[in-house]
Structure formats: structure tokens, C-alpha cells
Amino acid sequence: MKRFRSAPAARRTLAAALAASRFFAMAALIAIAVLGRPVPLAAQALPTGDPVLRRIWEEGMERSQVEALAQTLLDSIGPRLTGSPGMQAAHEWAVATYRRWGIEARNEQYGTWRGWRRGITHIDLLRPRVRTLEGTMLAWSPGTRGRVTGPVVTLPDVRSPEEFEAWLPQVKGKFVLVSFPQPTCRPDENWERWATPQSLERMRAARRAAQEAWTARIRATGVPERELPARLERAGALGILTSRWSQGWGVNKIFDARTERVPSLDLSCEDYGLLFRLAERNQGPVIRVEAEAEFLGEVPVYNTIAVIPGTERPNEYVLLSAHFDSWDGGSGATDNGTGTVTMMEAMRLLKAAYPNPKRTIIAGHWGGEEQGLNGSRAFAADHPEIVEGLQALFNQDNGTGRVTTISMQGLVEAGAHFGRWFARIPEEITRHITLVIPGTPGGGGSDYASFVCYGAPAFSLSSLSWDYSTYTWHTNRDTYDKIAFDDVRNNAVLTAMLAYLAAEDPERVPRERRVMPTDPRTGQPRDWPACRQPQRRSATAAAEVAGQGTVGR
Numbered sequence: 325m326k327r328f329r330s331a332p333a334a335r336r337t338l339a340a341a342l343a344a345s346r347f348f349a350m351a352a353l354i355a356i357a358v359l360g361r362p363v364p365l366a367a368q369a370l371p372t373g374d375p376v377l378r379r380i381w382e383e384g385m386e387r388s389q390v391e392a393l394a395q396t397l398l399d400s401i402g403p404r405l406t407g408s409p410g411m412q413a414a415h416e417w418a419v420a421t422y423r424r425w426g427i428e429a430r431n432e433q434y435g436t437w438r439g440w441r442r443g444i445t446h447i448d449l450l451r452p453r454v455r456t457l458e459g460t461m462l463a464w465s466p467g468t469r470g471r472v473t474g475p476v477v478t479l480p481d482v483r484s485p486e487e488f489e490a491w492l493p494q495v496k497g498k499f500v501l502v503s504f505p506q507p508t509c510r511p512d513e514n515w516e517r518w519a520t521p522q523s524l525e526r527m528r529a530a531r532r533a534a535q536e537a538w539t540a541r542i543r544a545t546g547v548p549e550r551e552l553p554a555r556l557e558r559a560g561a562l563g564i565l566t567s568r569w570s571q572g573w574g575v576n577k578i579f580d581a582r583t584e585r586v587p588s589l590d591l592s593c594e595d596y597g598l599l600f601r602l603a604e605r606n607q608g609p610v611i612r613v614e615a616e617a618e619f620l621g622e623v624p625v626y627n628t629i630a631v632i633p634g635t636e637r638p639n640e641y642v643l644l645s646a647h648f649d650s651w652d653g654g655s656g657a658t659d660n661g662t663g664t665v666t667m668m669e670a671m672r673l674l675k676a677a678y679p680n681p682k683r684t685i686i687a688g689h690w691g692g693e694e695q696g697l698n699g700s701r702a703f704a705a706d707h708p709e710i711v712e713g714l715q716a717l718f719n720q721d722n723g724t725g726r727v728t729t730i731s732m733q734g735l736v737e738a739g740a741h742f743g744r745w746f747a748r749i750p751e752e753i754t755r756h757i758t759l760v761i762p763g764t765p766g767g768g769g770s771d772y773a774s775f776v777c778y779g780a781p782a783f784s785l786s787s788l789s790w791d792y793s794t795y796t797w798h799t800n801r802d803t804y805d806k807i808a809f810d811d812v813r814n815n816a817v818l819t820a821m822l823a824y825l826a827a828e829d830p831e832r833v834p835r836e837r838r839v840m841p842t843d844p845r846t847g848q849p850r851d852w853p854a855c856r857q858p859q860r861r862s863a864t865a866a867a868e869v870a871g872q873g874t875v876g877r
């Protein structure tokens with residue numbers, strides 16, 4: 325194949341290649357691959373004649389549904405903030421989609437959360453000139469009632485908490501800038517590419533000094549940074565302006581608000597800097613804000629569970645795992661729309677290729693991951709029989725990339741099983757993947773940890789970065805267009821094949837644990853990660869209940 329890849333035939337047009345002799349049939353198929361189409365050729369390259377693996381490959385590569393699933397979920401339904409109507413719509417869509425495929429599915433309530441509906445956000449600079457600013461409300465922010473206009477001020481540079489207290493009444497009727505103003509909104513890699521070494525060093529030194537001065541400015545107020553928004557709100561501020569730049573072009577992380585009555589608004593690095601400079605230099609910035617938001621009270625929250633029942637060992641389980649919720653600055657495309665679509669598509673492939681599995685195959689689309697793995701932790705706690713009967717769990721949650729690393733999570737015998745499974749999966753998929761044996765057990769970060777803590781065989785299908793942490797993770801740019809669909813297709817086929825092979829494996833994956841590495845602080849072996857209780861209701865509700873003296877759930 326490599327020989328043909330570099331041969332002139334591979335560079336012919338598709339039509340010419342198709343017209344070539346039978347000798348060039350393989351080259352024609354490679355030409356299709358070169359043109360970026362699915363690769364039907366590889367079905368013939370499977371190392372075994374296993375009809376199930378062949379069917380999974382054909383269905384997943386030639387009749388893939390990943391684009392259609394992702395487009396509906398991310399564009400039409402949109403982001404899936406815990407407790408939002410978007411999350412609820414996504415749960416209903418997933419159940420309906422599974423049922424359409426003939427797969428039983430249900431939404432299983434695990435608790436409640438603070439319900440909130442995001443409306444529009446408009447932020448306009450009116451003075452000293454007109455400009456529509458790029459920004460949005462943080463999640464769970466209060467809105468405005470209609471349009472609110474007011475001047476913009478920065479957090480003052482005071483010498484003492486007393487001086488800050490004396491200044492506080494001045495925020496009444498004003499918007500307050502409380503984030504560090506980045507001196508440059510160019511990513512570092514851009515500076516490294518274009519700046520002279522001297523000016524790169526000067527920029528870095530200036531930024532360091534400015535950052536230190538800003539930290540000192542916050543400290544001088546005597547108010548912890550997390551509590552500043554609430555403090556300013558109580559003093560009568562019209563709204564809080566922040567900017568959590570993600571160090572790439574045009575990207576900000578959009579997390580949750582810390583105000584109760586006035587809006588918390590995140591502005592782009594550029595527009596935040598603009599307002600900050602205007603305010604610091606007394607050029608009188610005035611903005612108008614219109615932000616709509618609705619609190620819906622404490623609402624039920626769910627995991628979506630889909631099941632293909634096992635025929636021979638129904639009480640043993642293969643679990644396909646991906647959190648369903650997201651932050652809502654973008655569409656939650658790579659966190660974790662891609663993991664969601666991977667698992668849904670894998671279930672569709674399994675239903676088509678392997679409808680009567682030996683062991684039960686479950687897809688778990690967890691709620692509340694972003695607030696602390698709450699959905700998966702609750703599922704593990706509520707279903708000890710599934711944790712007990714778990715043959716293998718495959719979780720995917722770090723972006724759109726093809727899977728490149730799978731750790732055995734500290735289970736010493738798991739590698740032998742993966743070795744047998746990988747021997748039967750096409751090299752087109754496995755050649756990208758490094759198995760880490762025995763690995764160390766993950767204590768958090770994504771939902772596999774909710775099962776690893778019990779010592780159950782739960783694995784993370786870890787993906788190639790595609791600049792995940794800077795550009796898409798929890799950002800305003802985590803949108804449909806960022807998805808690398810060939811990689812998602814690859815991952816869905818991989819997951820379906822692993823699920824099939826794990827479901828058929830004559831042996832259970834043993835739970836023997838590794839000797840844990842030494843903790844340098846204590847000189848003792850580290851502990852296996854402990855299981856944590858899920859948070860079954862929002863902090864707001866918990867506080868209210870505690871205030872009434874009611875015993876918690």
C-alpha cells in the first residue's frame with residue numbers, strides 16, 4: 325500500500341483512476357482516500373475474516389451518521405448546560421434517536437440542579453464611540469430587565485481594604501471591569517514567530533509585571549477574588565465585566581457567574597482591553613447591555629441510558645461512556661459532542677452488526693459532568709450490580725481527535741485483553757494507539773474515574789489534541805465546524821469493535837491492581853483513588869434546605 329501511495333497513479337483524478345486497469349484497482353481506492361472520502365478498501369485488509377468486524381467497518385465508514393448526529397445535536401439543539409432546556413431537549417432527542425434505531429433507551433433521573441435558560445446578550449459601546457462588543461453572559465447569570473446603560477470603571481488601585489471600602493459606593497450605577505487586562509491578544513506562538521527575540525522578551529517581561537501588579541491590586545481590596553463580583557453587586561454595580569482569555573485567537577473560556585441580581589458578562593480579549601484602556605485613561609466609556617436570562621428553579625437532571633441486552637451473560641456489561649452536558653459559551657462540540665456522537669454511532673453500528681451480544685452493552689450519556697462527574701458517580705452508586713458485572717468501560721472526552729492513548733488504569737491484567745482485542749482490529753485504527761501498561765488509576769477529569777475508583781475495568785480513549793485545551797475546551801468557539809469527522813468516524817468504529825470484542829471475550833477482565841507508585845512526599849505507595857459521592861442537587865438548593873434545617877438527601 326505504501327508503494328501505491330507514492331506512485332503517480334495515486335495522484336490521478338478519481339475518474340482516470342477508475343478507468344484504469346484491474347491492476348490499478350487498489351490505486352483507485354487509494355485515490356479515493358487521497359481525495360478525503362471514506363476508505364472502503366480497508367475492509368478487505370482486515371486481519372481476520374470476522375463478519376462482525378467487517379460489518380462494523382463497512383457500516384461505520386460507508387454509511388456513517390456522525391455528521392448528521394453532530395449537526396442536529398450541536399446546531400439545532402445547541403449547548404447542554406446542566407439544568408438548561410437545551411440539556412433536556414438533548415436527553416429527549418437521544419432517547420428518540422435510539423428508539424428509532426430499535427435500541428431501548430431511557431432517561432434516568434439522578435438528582436436536581438439549578439434550572440436556567442440563556443436568552444440573548446447584546447453589549448454595545450455608546451461612548452466615546454459606537455461599537456458593538458463581542459461578549460456574552462456567563463452561565464447562570466442574572467439578566468437585565470430591558471436595556472441598561474451606564475459608565476464603565478475599573479477595579480481601583482487602592483492601598484488598603486479601608487480605602488477599597490471607601491471607594492465602593494462609587495460603583496453604584498456602573499459596570500465594573502474585574503479581570504486582568506491582557507497587554508496583547510496575540511497568542512504566544514504568533515509572537516514567537518514574528519517578534520525579534522528582544523521584543524518578545526520585552527513583551528513577556530511587561531506582561532509579567534502587569535500581571536503581578538494586577539494580583540497586588542486585587543489583594544489590596546482585602547476581598548478574595550471569587551467574592552469580588554458579589555461584593556460589587558451589593559454595592560450597587562450595574563454589572564460585572566470579565567474576560568477569561570484562552571490564549572488563542574478569539575477564544576475565551578465561558579464559565580459560571582458569581583452574581584445573584586446583576587449580569588456577569590465575559591468580553592473578548594480585544595473588547596475587554598478596549599474598555600479597560602478607555603476607563604483607565606478617563607475617556608468616559610459608556611455601554612448599553614441587554615441580557616435575558618430566566619431562572620427555572622431546581623429542575624430534574626438525568627443520565628440517558630441505552631441498552632442492547634446480553635444473551636449469554638446478561639449480568640455482565642460493556643459500557644460506552646461519554647458525558648452529555650456541556651458549558652454553553654459555544655455548542656459543546658468537542659466537549660463533549662464528539663464523545664457523545666462517538667458512543668451513539670458505536671451503538672448504531674453494534675445494533676447493525678452485533679444485535680445479540682453475549683454480554684449486555686450499555687451506553688451511558690452522563691449529566692452533570694462539568695459540575696463534578698455527578699451523573700456518572702450517581703449511576704455507579706445507584707447500580708452496584710453494573711459496577712460489579714463490568715467487563716469494560718470505554719469513555720471518550722478530550723476532543724475531536726482520533727484515539728491515540730489508552731491506559732490500563734493500573735489493572736495489571738487488562739493489557740493482555742487489549743492485546744488480544746487489538747490483534748483483531750484493523751491496523752488503520754490501531755496504528756495510532758499507544759497502550760499504557762499498567763498505567764495509573766485516574767482519580768478525576770472525566771467519567772471513567774467514577775468507575776476506576778471501585779477497581780472496575782474502566783478506560784479512557786484518549787484523543788489527539790487538535791489544540792483542544794486552548795481553542796475548544798469550554799470556549800466560545802467550541803462549535804460544529806471544529807470537528808474532524810474522519811477522526812470521529814475512526815473512534816466510533818474503534819469503540820464498536822472494542823465493545824464487540826470485550827462482549828465476546830471468553831474471560832472477564834481481571835481486577836488485580838498494580839503496586840502503586842511511591843508518593844515522594846510520604847515515601848509510601850499512593851492510594852488507589854477513593855470514590856466520591858455525587859452532588860445530587862445544586863449548591864443553591866442545598867443551602868436553602870440547610871437553612872430550613874431539613875435533612876439532605
Ligand SMILES: [Zn+2]
Nearest residue numbers: 647659660721
Ligand atoms: Zn468534557
